[in-house]
Amino acid sequence: MDEAKTSDVVIVGAGVAGASLALALSGHGLSIQLIEATDLGDYSLPSDRNLNSFDLRVSALTPRSVKILARLGAWDAIKNYRHCPYTHMVVWDADGTGKIEFDSSSVGASELGNIVENRALVSELLNQIERRGDISLDAPDKLESALTSGAENILNITLSSGKKINARLLVAADGARSRVRELMGFSTTEWDYDQQAIVATVQIEKCHEATAWQRFSATGPLAFLPLPGKENSHFCSIVWSCDNWLAEELISLDDQEFCKRLSAEFEFTLGDVLGVSDRAFFPLRQSHAVSYFKPLVALVGDSAHSIHPLAGQGLNIGLLDVDVLSEELLLAHNSDIEIGSLEVLARYQRRRRGENLQMMLAMEGFKGLFGSRKLPLRWLRNQGLRNLDKMQWVKKRLINYAMGLA
Numbered sequence: 001m002d003e004a005k006t007s008d009v010v011i012v013g014a015g016v017a018g019a020s021l022a023l024a025l026s027g028h029g030l031s032i033q034l035i036e037a038t039d040l041g042d043y044s045l046p047s048d049r050n051l052n053s054f055d056l057r058v059s060a061l062t063p064r065s066v067k068i069l070a071r072l073g074a075w076d077a078i079k080n081y082r083h084c085p086y087t088h089m090v091v092w093d094a095d096g097t098g099k100i101e102f103d104s105s106s107v108g109a110s111e112l113g114n115i116v117e118n119r120a121l122v123s124e125l126l127n128q129i130e131r132r133g134d135i136s137l138d139a140p141d142k143l144e145s146a147l148t149s150g151a152e153n154i155l156n157i158t159l160s161s162g163k164k165i166n167a168r169l170l171v172a173a174d175g176a177r178s179r180v181r182e183l184m185g186f187s188t189t190e191w192d193y194d195q196q197a198i199v200a201t202v203q204i205e206k207c208h209e210a211t212a213w214q215r216f217s218a219t220g221p222l223a224f225l226p227l228p229g230k231e232n233s234h235f236c237s238i239v240w241s242c243d244n245w246l247a248e249e250l251i252s253l254d255d256q257e258f259c260k261r262l263s264a265e266f267e268f269t270l271g272d273v274l275g276v277s278d279r280a281f282f283p284l285r286q287s288h289a290v291s292y293f294k295p296l297v298a299l300v301g302d303s304a305h306s307i308h309p310l311a312g313q314g315l316n317i318g319l320l321d322v323d324v325l326s327e328e329l330l331l332a333h334n335s336d337i338e339i340g341s342l343e344v345l346a347r348y349q350r351r352r353r354g355e356n357l358q359m360m361l362a363m364e365g366f367k368g369l370f371g372s373r374k375l376p377l378r379w380l381r382n383q384g385l386r387n388l389d390k391m392q393w394v395k396k397r398l399i400n401y402a403m404g405l406a
Contacts, residue, residue, distance in 0.1 A: 003164075004156065004164035004165060004166050005033075005163070005164070005165050005166070006031070006165070006166045006167075007031045007032065007033040007136070007165055007166070007167050007168075008030040008031045008032065008167070008168050008169065008333075008339065009022075009025060009030055009031070009032045009033070009167065009168065009169045009171060009329070009339070010032075010033045010035065010155075010157055010165055010167040010169070010170050010171070011032065011033070011034050011035065011171045011173055012035045012036075012143050012170070012171070012172055012173060012174045012179075012180045013035070013036065013037075013172065013173035013174035013175060013178075013180075013301075013303070014034050014035075014036035014040065014122070014126065014129075014137065014139060014173075015122060015173065015174075015175065015301070016059075016118065016121050016122060016125065016301070016315055016318065016319070017173040017300050017301030017302070017303075017318045017319070017321065017322055018034060018036075018171070018173030018174070018300075018301070019034070019122065019125035019126060019128075019129060020068070020069070020072060020125060020319060020322045021171060021173060021300060021322045021325065021326060022034050022129060022132075022135050023072040023073070023074070023125065023128055023129060023132070023135075024071075024072060024322055024323070024326035025326055025329060025330065026129075026132045026134050026135055027132070027134065028330050028333065028334075029333070030134065030329075030333060030339075031134055031136075032134055032135045032136070033135075033136050033138065033165055033167070034129065034135060034136065034137045034138070035138050035139070035141055035142070035143060035159065036137070036138070036139035036140065036141070037139075037140055037141070037142045037174070037179075038139065038140055039139060039140045040126060040137075040139045040140075043122075043123040043126050043127055044123075045081060045119065045120055045123055049082075049228065049229065049230045049233070049235070050233075051201050051202075051203055051235070051275055051276065051277040052201070052277045052278060054117060054201040054227055054235065054237065054277070055117035055118055055119035055120070056199045056200060056201065056237075056277070056278070056279075056280050057117070057118040057119070057199060058115050058116060058117050058118060058225060058227070058237045059115070059116055059118055059121070059314075059315040059316075060086075060113045060114070060115055060212065060225065060316075061113055061114045061115075061116055061315070061316065062113050062316050063109070063111075063113065064316070064319075064320070065315070065316045065319045065320075066114060068319050068320075068322070068323050069121075069319075072125070072128065073128050074121075074124045074125050074127075074128050077124045077127070078116060078120055078121060078124050079114075081120050081124070082117075082120070082228050083114045083115065083116045083120075083228070084114065084115040084116075084210070084225075084226045084227050084228045085110070085111040085113070085114050085115075085210065086111060086112055086113060086114070086115060086210050086211060086212045086225075086226050087103065087104045087105070087110070087111050087112060087210045087211070088101065088102065088103055088104070088112070088209065088210065088211040088212070089101070089102040089112055089211065089212045089213075089214070090102075090211055090212075090213050090214070091214045091215075091216070092214075092215055092216070093215075093216050094215055094216060094217035094218075094267075095217065095218065112212070113212075115212070115225050115226055115227060115237065118315075121315075138159065138161070138163065141159045141160055141161050141163065142159060142160040142179065143157065143158075143159060143160075143179060143180055143183065144158045144159060144160050145157070145158045145183070146158075146167075146170055146180075146183065146184065146297070148295075148296070149166065153168060153296065153338045153340055153341070154166050154167070154168065154296075155167045155168075155169075155170055155296050155297075155340075157170065167296075168296070168338065168339055168340050169296055169297070169298065169329070169339050169340040170184075170296060170297045170298075170340075171297075171298050171299075171300055171325075172184070172297070172298070172299045172300065172303040172304075173300050173301050173303055174303055175301075175302045175303060176285070176287065176302040176303070176306040178299070178302075178303035180297075180299075180303065181289065181299060181303050184294060184297050185294075186289050186290070186291065186294070186299065187289070187290040187291075188287045188288060188289050188290065189287065189288050189290065190285060190286070190287040190288075191285070191286055191287075192283070192284075192285050193284040193285065193286070193308065194243060194244050195220055195241055195242060195243055195244060195247070195283070195284040196241070196242065196244060196247035196248075196251075196281045196282065196283055196284065197239055197240065197241045197281060197282055197284055197309055198238070198239075198240040198241075198242070198247060198250060198251065198279055198280075198281045199237070199238065199239055199240075199279070199280050199281070199282075200237075200238055200276050200277050200278070200279040200280070201227065201235055201236070201237055201238075201276070201277040202224075202235070202236055202237075202238055202259070202262065202273050202274075202275065202276050202277070203233060203234065203235055203273070203274045203275040203276075204224075204234045204235070204236055204270040204271060204272075204273055204274065205234070205270065205271025205272045205273075205274055206234065206270045206271040207229075207234050207270075208224065208226040208227075208234055208235075208236055208270060209226075210226055211226060212224075212225055212226065213225075213266075213269060213270070215265075215266060215267070215269075217265075219242045219243045219246050220240070220241035220242040220243065220246075221239075221241050222238070222239075222240045222241070222242075222265055222266060223238065223239045223240075223309075224236040224237075224238055224266065224269075224270065225237045225238070225239070234270075236270070238262070239309055240262070240265075241284060241308070241309065247281060251279065251281055255275070255276050258276055258279070259272070259273040259274070259275065259276055260273075262276070284308060284309070285306060286306060286307060286308055286360060287305065287306045288304070288305045288356070288357065288360060289303075289304045289305065291349065292304050292345070292348065292349040292352065292353055293342070293345035293346065293348065293349055295340065295341075295342060296340035297340075298325060298345050298348065300318065300321045300322060300325055301318030301321055301322070302314065302318060304321065304352075304353075304356070305317070305356050305360065307359065307360050313359060317355075317356055317359060320352065320355075321352050321356075324348055324351045324352050325348045325352075328344055328345075328347050328348045328351075329344065331344075332344040
C-alpha cells in the first residue's frame with residue numbers, strides 16, 4: 001500500500017473559489033493539494049467572437065473582486081483575453097413605469113463592474129497554479145472519505161483513485177451540490193424557487209451601450225449582460241429566470257421562435273434579437289450551510305451558500321469568502337496556531353456568514369417584491385423605483401455597496 005502523502009491544506013473543487021484559495025495560500029510555506037472531479041483539459045480558450053464561442057456562464061465582477069484576482073496574479077491575463085466593462089445599469093418593472101438607472105460616473109468610478117466568462121476565470125487561475133511549486137493538482141479524482149486519525153489535528157483523506165493524503169485542513173469548494181459537505185455531515189437550510197434559469201448568448205440589433213439591463217416581471221427577472229463585440233456585431237449574455245412551466249415552454253421553442261419571444265419579453269429595448277447560441281438551463285435553489293466549519297473542515301463559496309442569480313453576486317461573495325478564509329489561515333500559520341482549529345475557523349465564519357445571510361435575505365426580498373402581482377405591491381415597487389431614481393445620495397450608497405466598496 002502506498003504511503004500517505006502529507007499536505008497542509010486539501011481543497012476539493014478547482015473552480016473559481018477553490019483555485020483562488022489555493023493561489024491565495026501559495027507562497028507562504030504551506031503545502032496545498034487541489035482535487036477536481038472533472039478532466040480539466042488544456043485550459044485553452046477560443047479566440048473568435050461569435051454566438052457559440054462565448055461561455056454560457058458569465059459573472060459580473062465587482063471592483064473588489066477584480067482587486068482580489070489581481071492580487072492572485074490572474075486579472076491581467078483575463079482582461080487581455082476578453083472582458084466587457086459596464087458603466088451603466090438599468091432596472092425596470094415590466095408591470096408599471098418604475099425604473100432606476102445607475103451610472104459609474106456618479107461615484108467617480110470608471111466602471112460599475114466587468115462581465116467575464118467563467119471559463120476564462122478558471123482557465124487563467126489554473127494557468128497560475130501550474131506556475132506554483134507548492135500546489136499539487138489531481139484531476140480527475142474525487143474525495144471518498146475523510147476521517148480523523150489517531151494523531152491530533154490530522155485528517156486521513158482517501159480519494160477515488162486510492163491515493164491517501166494526511167491533511168491539517170480540508171476545504172470544500174466543490175459547488176452547490178457539494179459532495180464534501182454531504183460526506184462531512186454539514187446541515188443546510190434550503191428552498192426551491194420552482195424556477196429555472198435559461199442562459200444563452202444572443203446577438204442583438206442595437207449596441208448594448210456598456211450597460212447591464214434587467215427587467216423584472218411576475219414570472220422572474222430577465223438580464224441582458226454586455227459582451228465584447230466585433231465590428232457591427234453586438235452580443236449579450238442573457239439570464240432568464242422564470243417559473244418552471246414557462247421555462248419548459250421556452251426551452252422547447254426553436255431558435256427563431258425563441259428570439260421572437262425574447263425580443264418581445266425585453267420590450268425590444270435593444271432592438272430585435274437576431275440570433276441565439278445553444279441554450280442551457282438549471283434549476284434555481286437557494287441554500288445556506290448552518291455552519292461553515294467543523295474541526296479541520298471549512299466550506300467556501302457555493303459549497304457554503306448558493307444564491308438567486310438576480311443580482312449576480314454569487315461569485316463575488318465566494319471570492320470574499322476566499323479572501324477572508326485565506327487571511328485567517330495565514331494569520332494562524334504565521335502565529336503557529338493550528339490552521340484547522342475551531343478558533344481559526346470560527347473567526348472566518350463570524351466575518352462571512354452574517355454578511356452572506358444578509359445578501360441572501362435581500363435577494364429573497366427582491367424576488368418576493370417583484371414576483372407579486374398584488375396591486376398594492378405593484379404600486380409600491382413602481383413608486384419606490386421612481387422615487388429612488390431621484391435620490392442621488394441613496395443611489396451612490398447602493399452603487400458603492402454593489403461594487404463591494406461600502
